[in-house]
Amino acid sequence: MMDSGNAGGAPANNPSVKGPSVDGSAANGSPVISLRDVGKVIGGKTILSDISVDIEPGSIVGLLGKNGAGKTSLIDVMLGFSPPSSGSSRVFGENSFELPAAAKRRIGFVPQQDELLDSLTGAQQLALNAALHPAWDQALIARLIGEWEVPLDRRIQVLSGGERQKLATLLALGHEPDLLVLDEPASSLDPVARRQFLRELLDIAESPTRTVLFSTHIVSDLERVASKVWIIRDGRLAWAGDLDTLKESVVRVTLLARDAWPSQLDIDGVISRRDEGRRVQLVLTGWREERQREMAERWGAEVSVERLGLEEIFLELHS
């Protein structure tokens, strides 16, 4: 469970890793999203379990997880599409499942499977969305259409996956939401378009009051854009905190001893262990510089420490 007052990089029950809470209440009033002990069970199968986390205004949070880890389910619960089986989910201080219209108007959402109407043109689809939002910013949309090269005169059914994705994102931006939630926004874009799209995402999120949450299973996307990261594994939050803190906290330590290592090592925060004779490789969480010296003294071993990239951390967490 993620508690608001959790200390940064503190080791947790292996292999789950707990980071500092993204608690907005301390920084900027009430959090945009607040989840407390959220669980979701469908047909006897646990989809989400024990998720407690907050998002502060203005942050860009990347939700990372394998296919089927529960990213979309978490977003569905968060935005009120689905009630939590246990715990509570609040957006802008309101119960997600009973969101009032005023709170909904502050949310922009791009679902994983776009909800575009195939028989319409892009322009008609935009007009439909504009009709539902009193504060539709046509100037912003016109600018983005030009920059993203979205064809509006063609029927949506003939648009490519990337063009559909861009159009779906436009629809979520037109009313200038305070909270933008994107479920796998760049999954159907080619590398060039993805890079451009993520750059735009950064521009969009520039406003200090706008919060962005996007889910992905592409680690490089997240590394490029997000300042905070949530890693979800098997419906549980394995990490929630600053991206930099995560990178500093999780390291690969190689210990080289004179004799073979015992099967049990009394070390906190071990995510994985590989033995190669007198050499043992550990991936540890909650790393602090002084632990290197402590280890060397305790076992009389050579200790070398290697920093990991986000992709390696992600793989280790799922190994």
Place this chain on the structure above:
Amino acid sequence: MKAVLRSALQFYTRTRLQRWLLAGALLLFAAQLLTTRPACPCPRSFNPWPFLLGGLAGAAAALLTAASAWDLRRISALRTVFLIPHSRLKLAGGMFLAQLLAAAVGAGLVMLLGDARPPSPLSWGSARGTFEMLFGIALFLVVLLQVITGPSRILSMGSLVLMALLSLRTDLLMKPEILGAPKAHVLALAGILAWLLFTAWYVRAWRPRAPFLTWSRGRASADGPIEVSRQKAIRAFLLGQPSLLRVCRQQLTIWMIYHLVVIAMMAAMKLLIARHTFPANYSMAIIVLLYGPIVGVNVIAGTAARSSRRLWLRGGEPRNVLYATAERLAWQSLALMGVPLFGVALLEVRFLPHAGIDMLFPLVMCVTLTPAALYLGLLNFRRRLDVSFLALYIIAVGALFAGLFVESPRGRQLLWIAPLVLLAMGGVLRALARRRWYGIDWLRFRAERATSLSGLRIARS
């Protein structure tokens, strides 16, 4: 060859509805065999089985053929089918074999029925002629559906006009001098020729578009007004189409096509099998019209239910208001489809021959069934057919037979309880639909993804 055979079987057993229909037809077949045994104590004065087999199983077979034809059309539009070499040839071969098997089984049933006991209720034609007729018609039906929903608008319209002309000439086909010269093998050969032409185009053509998308061309969609009201936008999101009129027009077109196809089939049956003894009878064609608003409103209400997720954040309305909007939309669609279809049916009941069958009772049954169909649709958040669809079908067709079998005045009086029961059922379903919508959990009904196991299974099949 194995792949072709597998495809043929898949066309008839892929969905739960198809399997239910097959099981029902087999049960009827078994029951018919049992009751026609000499030792059976069943009363001989009036044997309902010819009517059950001729009507219910016949309608089920037609539905199966239509469903398999629709499957072929839908699968043809899949990118995977287009990319895999020879897959289209296998599909086309499988569909041909499926119609061959269906015609053989159908002809066997008809022969068993026709030769079961003297006097035979209907004077059936020869086994070979029956088979050729069924096979030819089945092939025509499959090709026709591909052409009507295909990429060429000219071909679609041409086929519809042809069907309309054919149905207009039904009376001419029923003249005794024409009936005296059945040419079943010509029909079968024509069916095979149509099939070969279609297959030649199909294996060489560019991937056909998904069905229905080709129907959405036209000014109303491409150049429609950009200024829309909030109410119109909400409707468009719920229906997935620009307007309710457009959706209802599509449904009306589909049901009029079915209607014309049944009339054409009846004309062919009259021409090739029943000959002089079969009285002109439009009852099955009329029941198709009666069935139209039931299925139509079920489909539209289901679309609104599945699209409701789109409006949760966009529209801003709470769940109860969303439900009220969808319910109102469904009732409006029922009015737009029900008035013309029930109206035409009423006219046909009045002016077309239906062999003395009382069509008033089925008409009342179908009208009173529509609220239940509407609320079943609103309950259906999944993107697939469910058994409720079959239940509606059985009730609608059952009404026709109930009108046939019950002869005593008291029995007929009792029959009129059924419409009241159906209305009450609609009320119960409304309560269930409200309850589901007020607490709807869209995550439970998330659409099958292309990468999911079930999605892959469908694509593979």
